[in-house]
């Protein structure tokens with residue numbers, strides 16, 4: 001915990017940190033403004049957080065915002081730092097982090113595909129990754145209706161009779 | 172004159188049927204299976220193929236490529252992306268070819284019935300000779316299905332591949348409706 005506190009103090013002294021929480025020992029979640037993400041990530045990489053373990057998105061539809069989450073890991077002290085930032089949902093544009101963590105390439109393609117967040121400076125992020133020839137709104141957005149899409153695209157098997165009635169008899 | 176023509180045609184039909192019967196007998200006794208591990212059910216294949224249940228006792232063997240296989244076993248859910256590859260694999264197989272749909276996901280979508288990514292019934296896209304219900308079916312059920320398939324081939328009932336040839340328009344229209352394009356265009360094929 002001591003090393004975690006010293007990292008928090010270090011980060012707070014250097015950057016505008018909005019909030020810090022500790023979900024577990026050896027884990028901390030740090031909220032920053034979207035314009036600070038790149039400097040914070042570069043700094044974290046220089047002090048040993050060399051591995052980008054995960055990058056993902058969250059749709060906070062009621063607040064009309066997207067959240068982008070980065071998890072970085074340090075193999076020397078075993079600490080995970082979860083860096084979070086919010087984007088405007090109407091105009092979700094973010095600068096690519098592939099310059100800092102080249103491995104983010106596939107995560108950015110994934111997030112672009114599933115949330116429609118654009119990554120400036122990464123032309124590859126527009127390429128299809130999992131969904132080929134997708135023509136609807138990005139499917140991980142909360143206002144997307146997967147059942148309606150499935151019924152329209154993949155016709156269901158029609159059953160002539162329900163074989164459940166016996167269950168009613170047993171009851 | 173007409174009678175002679177009719178007669179020869181009829182004889183030809185009969186001969187073809189006889190040869191088909193003989194061929195079916197041999198087909199049923201030597202089956203090579205390509206299993207397409209798309210879903211969780213693939214987990215039940217190792218015990219079925221190895222010494223515990225040993226599908227070789229039925230005269231079946233595993234095959235590495237679709238071009239040399241007789242049976243295509245689809246083990247579980249298929250995403251739209253995988254379905255394209257499955258149709259490719261099916262088209263590559265030589266006649267006669269048989270398809271087994273494995274698990275409720277291939278039957279009616281299973282627990283992924285409302286997924287935007289997975290199809291809900293396999294027989295819309297390729298002809299399925301036999302389904303194995305269950306999520307997931309145990310090796311006993313799979314062995315049972317293989318037995319049934321062998322009996323079907325012997326009796327000449329496993330005619331999915333002919334149905335595909337005769338109703339290709341219908342299958343193709345379904346494929347296009349769900350997938351837009353069957354052709355695979357990804358970065359590995361550029």
Ligand code: SF4
Pocket residue numbers: 210211212246247248273274275276277281282305306307
């Ligand atoms: S039927 Fe069940 S076990 Fe098989 S792929 Fe679907 S969810 Fe998995």
